[in-house]
Amino acid sequence: MRKRLATAAGALLALAASVFAAPASAQARTEAAPGFHIADGRLVDANGEDFVLRGVNHAHTWYPTRTGQALKDIKALGANSVRVVLATGDRWTRNDTADVAAVVAQCKQNRLVCVLEAHDTTGYGEQAGAVTLSRAVDYWISVKDAVQGQEKYVVINIGNEPHGNAGYTAWTSDTSGALGRMRAAGFRHTLMVDAPNWGQDWSFTMRDHAAEVFAADPERNTLFSIHMYGVFNTADKVKSYLDRFTSQRLPIVVGEFGDMHSDGDPDEDAVMASAQQLGVGYLGWSWSGNGGGVEYLDMATGFDASRLTAWGRRIFSGTNGIRQTAKEAGVFADGGTSPATCAVAYRLSDWGTSFNADVTIRNTGTTAVKGWQLVFDFPGGQRIGSVWNARAVQQGSRVTAVNESWTETIPAGGSVSFGFNGSSTGGNGVPAVFTLNGGTCVKG
Structure with a gap:
């Protein structure tokens, strides 16, 4: 998601009939994983328990003074995770090591799994000022001290919507290269990668090359993220896309979605129902503070948890919503963040x-x-x-x-x-x- 969303080009194409070969089991690689890892196509926590993300996005980089209360409110409404917007300093003010460490600490204090994402890559190739995934990797290396040792509690989303509707064919090589550099730099975290086409993958580039990219990660610890807005306007399109990943034992999460959008009317009911049926995580966009004509995506009016919008009430309290389906990560029951004597x-x-x-x-x-x-x-x-x-x-x-x-x-x-x-x-x-x-x- 960006402050001003471009209309996704093209319509969702018919699903191809070809089937990927299932990726080889990564069990041998994940046995020594220090935190979250992928096992048989599922996101698994450090205790070896399945973990299904059920949370929302928070625009920390634009509203840093709101984060402390926002995370408390998001947790109180039942979420088990939060995707936090950070900036590399190329397009928006850089979130430095100390700030990232503070965000991680606040997530842990609120018993929320922290998905950290670098936003400056949004729409690369189409959006002026957007930077490459390689530049996002530079950023993560520069703030590595903030997340090192936090693999039990942190998932790193390398770059938000890393290609627009131009140049997206480079997504496969760019993403594989970014994964390789992150591993070479010593990151053992689960790494989340966004789809191209402003995250919506109408070209099916991520879908058709996910197995190849997964195999390019030496740790086999990559989680794919699709953003479901106007391209995903029917239940069939939603379920068919997610089915292609789960049937191949490729890990997938809906990293962003909303209940309406300028590029079409997404089927949020289908997103939540399919995610629940398939055991797929979802993270709705977004808690509060949207501008540029997409204010309707706010879940809380003015960051006030007592003034939830219709979208906020839907995602937290509706059928297949967060309150009904979220389960807290098992790592928070091991004494790691419990009050101590x-x-x-x-x-x-x-x-x-x-x-x-x-x-x-x-x-x-x-x-x-x-x-x-x-x-x-x-x-x-x-x-x-x-x-x-x-x-x-x-x-x-x-x-x-x-x-x-x-x-x-x-x-x-x-x-x-x-x-x-x-x-x-x-x-x-x-x-x-x-x-x-x-x-x-x-x-x-």
Whole structure:
């Protein structure tokens, strides 16, 4: 989806009769996968359980101050996932490493699987200013620290709608190349790839070359994403497209769809019914903030969860909707983000205008904490600087710190430590309250 949607060229062509050979089982490759992976054509979480995405899109890059509340509201309405719009800095303001880390932390805090997408590729070849998938890979490599070690909770959507209605025949080679570069850079995440033709694949380029692209991923951990707007205006077109993937054991998700559109009237009822019947995920567009003539795609008026639109009520509460069909990811039941029994020691070395802080988190409970987020508020005018053994982002006085891969686990009765330096104006001091994965810790 883009702020101004171009009308998709052409009509949906008749489905070809040819059948792909089913991709070889990736079981041997996924046994050591650290998080989400594809098994026999299904998206599977780190616990080996099927996971079906049931969520919505949120335009974080244009509305960063809305994200915290938006994710809480989206979760409260029953979603198990959220697709978050990010920008590489080529067309829209870049979301840097700290910002991406904060988004991931907020997703985890709300027990939402985080699908992160780079939006600047939208309509490449047709839309002025759009960038290549290769450029999107450059971006992901530059923010890798924000997602490394988060494979249990994060799916990376390499680039949104990476080709318009011109030059889309390059989609197969461009997507295969992007997957190869991501793997060479060390990404072990499930990688989501969007279809060309503004995501709608009316040319069937993704459909007819999906097996080839899947095989090009050394990890065999690629999830295909189709965007269903006006091209998908009948139940037959919706189901036939999804059937072609599921019958070949190729993983597919409806990464975007709406209840109406300027390029035709999508059959949202068929999208949701077919997705439920086939066990396919869906992510509706979008929570709020649409402009450029597509304001009707807002689910919440003015980001207000108490003012859901007809589309919002349909996707969350209607037949085959999110409330009825979403199941929370099993990884959130393993202690990874549950409130912990904990104590925090904060040792401050203050030099007036600068300071160091050494923080020790002690697990006083009887089960290990695997994956953590520590939140606290500075009592004065402190600004965080360099951080070690954790990643942290500051918004106002609030600091959110999340684990590195080597500090991910806090054993029962054990502890982990991290530290940071910073600057201060006026008085300095120790934060009053520390919360670990949503639970308040004692100090000491």
